[in-house]
Amino acid sequence: MTNNWKRVFAIIWTGQLFSTLSSSVVSFAVIFWLSVQTGSAEVLAFATLASLLPQLVFGLFTGVLVDRWDRKRTMIVADLYIAALTSVMAVLFYFGATDIELIYLLLALRSIGSAFHMPAMEASVPLLAPATELMRVAGVNNMIFSVSTIAAPAIAAIFVSTLSMTWVLMFDVIGALIACGSLLFVVIPNPGDKTNGGGVPGNVDILDEKDMADDGHIAEVSTRGIRAEFRRFFWELNQGLHEIIKRPGLMWMFVFTIFASLAMVPVSTLFPLMTLSHFAGDTYKMSMVEIAWGVGMLIGGGLMSLPRFKFNKILLINAMYVILGLTFVFSGFLPSEGFYLFVSFTLFGGIAGAIFWGAFTVLLQMSLDSAVLGRVFSIHNSLIMIPAMLSLIATGYIADSIGISNTFIISGFVLVLIGIISNFIPSIKKMAQL
Numbered sequence: 001m002t003n004n005w006k007r008v009f010a011i012i013w014t015g016q017l018f019s020t021l022s023s024s025v026v027s028f029a030v031i032f033w034l035s036v037q038t039g040s041a042e043v044l045a046f047a048t049l050a051s052l053l054p055q056l057v058f059g060l061f062t063g064v065l066v067d068r069w070d071r072k073r074t075m076i077v078a079d080l081y082i083a084a085l086t087s088v089m090a091v092l093f094y095f096g097a098t099d100i101e102l103i104y105l106l107l108a109l110r111s112i113g114s115a116f117h118m119p120a121m122e123a124s125v126p127l128l129a130p131a132t133e134l135m136r137v138a139g140v141n142n143m144i145f146s147v148s149t150i151a152a153p154a155i156a157a158i159f160v161s162t163l164s165m166t167w168v169l170m171f172d173v174i175g176a177l178i179a180c181g182s183l184l185f186v187v188i189p190n191p192g193d194k195t196n197g198g199g200v201p202g203n204v205d206i207l208d209e210k211d212m213a214d215d216g217h218i219a220e221v222s223t224r225g226i227r228a229e230f231r232r233f234f235w236e237l238n239q240g241l242h243e244i245i246k247r248p249g250l251m252w253m254f255v256f257t258i259f260a261s262l263a264m265v266p267v268s269t270l271f272p273l274m275t276l277s278h279f280a281g282d283t284y285k286m287s288m289v290e291i292a293w294g295v296g297m298l299i300g301g302g303l304m305s306l307p308r309f310k311f312n313k314i315l316l317i318n319a320m321y322v323i324l325g326l327t328f329v330f331s332g333f334l335p336s337e338g339f340y341l342f343v344s345f346t347l348f349g350g351i352a353g354a355i356f357w358g359a360f361t362v363l364l365q366m367s368l369d370s371a372v373l374g375r376v377f378s379i380h381n382s383l384i385m386i387p388a389m390l391s392l393i394a395t396g397y398i399a400d401s402i403g404i405s406n407t408f409i410i411s412g413f414v415l416v417l418i419g420i421i422s423n424f425i426p427s428i429k430k431m432a433q434l
Contacts, residue, residue: 029159054112059382133234180231191369194264237379258386273404328415330412364377
């Protein structure tokens with residue numbers, strides 16, 4: 001652990017701010033462009049699925065590679081990969097070859113890079129900062145994300161209206177290059193694999209020089225090598241799952257975040273429709289709600305970054321479930337003239353959401369060995385995406401069948417129940433006492 005961790009993070013955060021902001025701007029710009037060009041909700045839904053599905057599928061496996069590889073190089077290569085695909089998209093726009101199917105494909109391919117970058121970044125944090133400062137680090141990370149949430153829609157709208165999409169997309173390339181450049185100035189240590197004393201499972205074949213020297217067995221050895229690599233790969237993936245399962249309290253926390261994702265995604269998708277239909281709002285009021293959530297996340301991240309923000313992580317997570325759920329419930333019961341109360345509840349929801357995800361991330365970083373964190377984060381990110389995608393697909397049906405306000409109320413009560421029930425799970429209570 002380096003003593004100058006604050007300087008290291010200042011360098012990394014500078015690059016990540018540009019990268020996160022530029023990626024968010026481009027994401028909103030593509031959404032705006034698709035909205036203007038097609039006016040189709042189905043097209044937007046497919047674009048969202050194209051951006052999420054690869055992270056779900058590849059995320060189950062990328063963690064193994066992240067834990068094997070140099071994490072700094074992994075982040076740099078992932079950023080450059082995303083930048084290269086964005087450049088291809090920019091060239092297509094320049095020549096007018098903007099088929100919707102090609103955009104879907106490029107969005108999906110870009111998403112694969114994120115499946116590597118996110119767990120590599122999250123798994124690197126405890127290698128750079130003292131354990132006592134992880135909550136502050138998570139707070140600053142949330143602040144960076146919230147700044148992007150607040151600024152990106154406005155910047156994207158200005159760019160799309162004043163620049164060609166080619167130059168808008170190149171903004172993401174510049175952000176990625178800045179992020180890669182910042183990483184070149186820091187050293188990120190790589191943990192040794194301690195899941196099995198640094199060894200390999202007993203049933204994995206190790207090819208020795210004698211195997212390689214046997215005449216007539218090159219094809220057989222090659223096949224054995226591939227089989228051995230597959231066995232080792234899935235053994236390492238299983239080790240990541242085992243690290244979660246052997247800690248019952250942590251396993252329950254995983255389960256609850258999956259159910260929480262199932263409850264939160266319909267609400268997050270319906271925020272614009274809640275503003276338009278229930279409160280008879282317009283584009284200006286829709287932007288107010290989005291900004292309120294972003295400002296809430298900024299405040300939540302700021303609170304977490306304070307040196308005196310020292311609370312029990314388990315109790316904090318459960319409390320944020322309840323607070324976030326109550327903001328949804330209260331929003332659902334608001335009359336049509338209660339828009340500004342809705343904005344206020346959204347602000348508090350953003351605060352609770354930022355603190356919840358920050359505390360949960362720190363809980364994983366403090367509970368698990370750094371050697372398996374890449375696997376654990378990638379598995380978790382994939383698992384919460386499964387219900388998120390199901391909710392995304394079913395959101396239209398849910399809103400039409402039970403109503404937007406009722407969706408807020410039901411989802412809110414689910415989150416409140418999760419927060420309450422979690423306090424009574426013995427293994428979680430035991431974790432809270434540590």
